Amino acid sequence: MYLWVHDQLNPGSKRGRRLASTAQHLRDLAVTVVCVSDSQRRGVEATLRKIGVDDRVRALTIYNPVADDLVPDGSGFDERKLVFFSSPNKGLAFSLDAFRALRRRMPDLRLQVGNPGYKIRKSAVVEGVEYLGPQPQERIHKEVRSALCTFFPNFVLPETFGLVFAESKAVGTPILTCDCGAAAEIVGDPQQVLPVTLAQRAYETTFHKVAPSWRSGPARLADSLGLFDPYIERIRAWRSGGRPVAGPDPRFHLTVVANQWRAMLGIP
Numbered sequence: 089m090y091l092w093v094h095d096q097l098n099p100g101s102k103r104g105r106r107l108a109s110t111a112q113h114l115r116d117l118a119v120t121v122v123c124v125s126d127s128q129r130r131g132v133e134a135t136l137r138k139i140g141v142d143d144r145v146r147a148l149t150i151y152n153p154v155a156d157d158l159v160p161d162g163s164g165f166d167e168r169k170l171v172f173f174s175s176p177n178k179g180l181a182f183s184l185d186a187f188r189a190l191r192r193r194m195p196d197l198r199l200q201v202g203n204p205g206y207k208i209r210k211s212a213v214v215e216g217v218e219y220l221g222p223q224p225q226e227r228i229h230k231e232v233r234s235a236l237c238t239f240f241p242n243f244v245l246p247e248t249f250g251l252v253f254a255e256s257k258a259v260g261t262p263i264l265t266c267d268c269g270a271a272a273e274i275v276g277d278p279q280q281v282l283p284v285t286l287a288q289r290a291y292e293t294t295f296h297k298v299a300p301s302w303r304s305g306p307a308r309l310a311d312s313l314g315l316f317d318p319y320i321e322r323i324r325a326w327r328s329g330g331r332p333v334a335g336p337d338p339r340f341h342l343t344v345v346a347n348q349w350r351a352m353l354g355i356p
Contacts, residue, residue, distance in 0.1 A: 092122045098131040099138045108139040121147040125270035128248040152249045153345035160260030167327045170239040173202035179242030181300045185307035189316035212300030233259045243268040243284045254340045262332040
């Protein structure tokens, strides 16, 4: 039996407790837990140890796939354009606050925001932000290709893989994100992953439930205290010729991932 997990399964978490409730079945069956990143797998293995089935249950990593033919097409990019393509509960409110700070220094910046459609929330009106809503994958790839970077400072809901990272890399667009969840593992470039500070966590904990349209005042104060300076410095550097080179990662190629699944399942 194979359990393919895409969510965090950490000891004591809601999903960890759900897994613990099946401990007897896990002991009785030859179960293999398939994780989508090493980062996620470490949490799963810790949970298996806590519930006392780590000697009976194996956990391994098989990454999510990206089409082999998703590659850079040689088109240029607009240094004034950032993109955020993800569910809004993955740090969009903090990203908008950070973008406000960026735009105060670089008024020509703009941010395109896409939404997969399964979490629709009222959007804050922010100067320079365009909400695209749900879009076909081809349109998303087109917009990402032409951006300075995928702007994704998410530490609110850690990614277990982060297809937004893998696909952005594949089309040749760097990512500016946080060292949270699987981000560093999937992005694979320290230039594109910033640490999450205690001040940032305290700020987001305080204002997490505040409607985005009411966050502009606190965000301006946080900006004056330097909360968003790392993002400002990195975007400035990338616009001044320091933009990282990005490209497809063979770890995520569909053919590679499919062969790993075949090998695990014993399929020729």
